[in-house]
């Protein structure tokens with residue numbers, strides 16, 4: 304204590320009037336107070352936090368969607384001072400469907416465009432990095448939405464804290480949010496698309512309204528067969544067998560896992576093949592709605608698709624879902640082969656086009672440039688390898704079944720095959736009936752006080768009212784018109800999609816639609832014939848161009864070869880010529896050698912000045928080197944003829960050395 308006093312004495316002493324001491328005093332006191340404040344705040348926070356239970360929800364998982372959906376419905380947002388407003392629908396990225404309690408534009412505008420927009424609702428959701436407090440079942444929830452960056456880009460997180468003894472309240476909250484979400488999503492099918500980035504992951508692509516099975520018109524029994532098969536499969540993972548089978552003393556039902564027990568992978572594949580626009584994709588969407596499953600779509604021809612990426616994607620689908628491999632043949636026009644090393648490059652044989660090799664080569668380069676390295680074995684492994692999810696329904700669609708490898712379409716991988724053809728008369732009748740639903744006759748418009756449309760109808764004089772659905776037909780009328788329509792449609796010539804297109808154009812004129820159908824058929828045939836002709840012409844032109852290109856390439860190649868051959872023979876000639884050119888120097892060297900003590904270079908510089916040596920060398924040449932001179936061929940002779948002559952002219956052999964410019968070989 305004394306020590307502290309003595310330490311503080313300079314600060315507390317009244318005798319000290321130094322301003323520095325006063326400042327020091329202030330700093331020490333201020334610092335002490337701030338430290339004490341901070342310590343108490345953090346202690347308080349720690350104390351408070353110790354009472355809070357906190358749950359974290361990542362955007363990458365479903366509970367985040369459920370809670371965001373639940374939050375968007377909370378009336379508490381009406382009192383909140385900070386929030387986000389969105390018109391987006393419920394999705395895997397955190398934005399939610401507007402529902403009760405949302406804002407709605409009540410603007411009364413007659414414009415059709417505005418009337419459509421008027422239906423768009425907005426939802427209020429928690430703003431990012433702000434803590435909101437919501438009262439829920441006797442508890443205050445502290446909700447914070449944050450954003451973080453992951454490998455897959457931006458990712459949001461939700462943190463919910465509550466003061467409670469245990470986490471029951473949070474569990475209740477999550478379950479309630481899930482129930483509400485599922486109730487709202489009851490009429491929708493969620494679609495996920497395969498994204499080949501980052502080694503393959505699933506990207507939420509929207510939720511579509513369920514399509515009733517009755518809107519799909521297929522030959523009798525086809526729809527029912529597929530639906531029953533799917534239902535049977537989904538039900539049959541566990542197989543209840545009567546115990547009496549094994550022990551007939553007391554029959555007891557016993558659960559035997561049917562697929563696992565028998566070593567059969569719990570997967571089922573459906574191959575829907577046939578002409579375009581015949582309802583393959585529509586049927587799958589309809590089935591997903593009927594079975595309450597999400598759809599995971601993979602396009603095998605997408606950029607960057609590889610064996611690993613596909614295996615990752617297949618390994619990450621949930622156990623109960625529909626995996627849709629769209630346009631399976633698209634992967635095969637790229638020439639996917641059984642070979643593991645296949646890079647997906649198109650082979651000439653795989654191309655459906657009749658264009659020549661060069662076209663295929665160009666295509667090949669273009670297609671392999673997209674980084675796709677999917678092989679058929681990779682595809683097969685992904686479909687039934689260990690990573691492939693159990694309990695999934697695999698649907699594959701193709702317009703060209705003949706292009707598929709038998710290994711891919713064999714039972715076990717594709718258990719059920721369905722052929723989709725062009726519309727039959729039966730289908731034409733069915734699609735007509737779907738399109739013009741029957742409405743009861745003699746319907747007098749009733750006035751609903753809550754219905755603004757009926758009030759609007761009342762407000763206008765009777766003669767000005769819009770005719771109530773002029774195309775409304777009685778059941779009998781629809782049947783008769785549908786029959787006439789079907790009679791006019793030839794079997795297996797037009798796709799259901801094209802019939803639908805025609806009906807759409809005439810959606811308010813059912814009778815005229817039937818009357819004009821024959822003219823439409825003629826027109827369609829003409830268009831088809833024209834398109835076919837154009838296609839044939841285009842193909843012929845392409846073929847011609849390709850042939851011309853191939854011919855040109857061939858000619859160029861032949862020309863190049865000829866040039867190469869010529870160059871080769873020329874080089875051979877020069878190699879044989881080279882020794883001939885050296886021979887004179889050999890001869891000359893001997894001549895030089897013969898000129899004994901005389902330095903050759905000096906001889907070159909002053910060849911004529913040494914008369915005696917020159918006569919000496921002349922003698923030597925005529926004597927000892929006679930043999931060497933004889934060994935020179937006639938051709939070589941002509942080569943050396945001129946210098947020799949010039950040497951003769953100058954009267955000196957050394958002069959010839961200077962003319963040729965060959966330094967004599969000293970080593971010889």
Ligand SMILES: Nc1ncnc2c1ncn2[C@@H]1O[C@H](COP(=O)(O)OP(=O)(O)OP(=O)(O)O)[C@@H](O)[C@H]1O
Nearest residue numbers: 518519520521578579580581582583584585799800
């Ligand atoms: N059998 C059908 N029943 C009802 N609508 C059909 C049928 N076939 C086609 N349609 C309609 O035609 C359009 C195209 O159909 P869909 O996409 O299902 O055909 P697809 O066989 O999958 O074609 P593609 O092979 O080109 O992918 C859809 O709007 C769908 O409503």
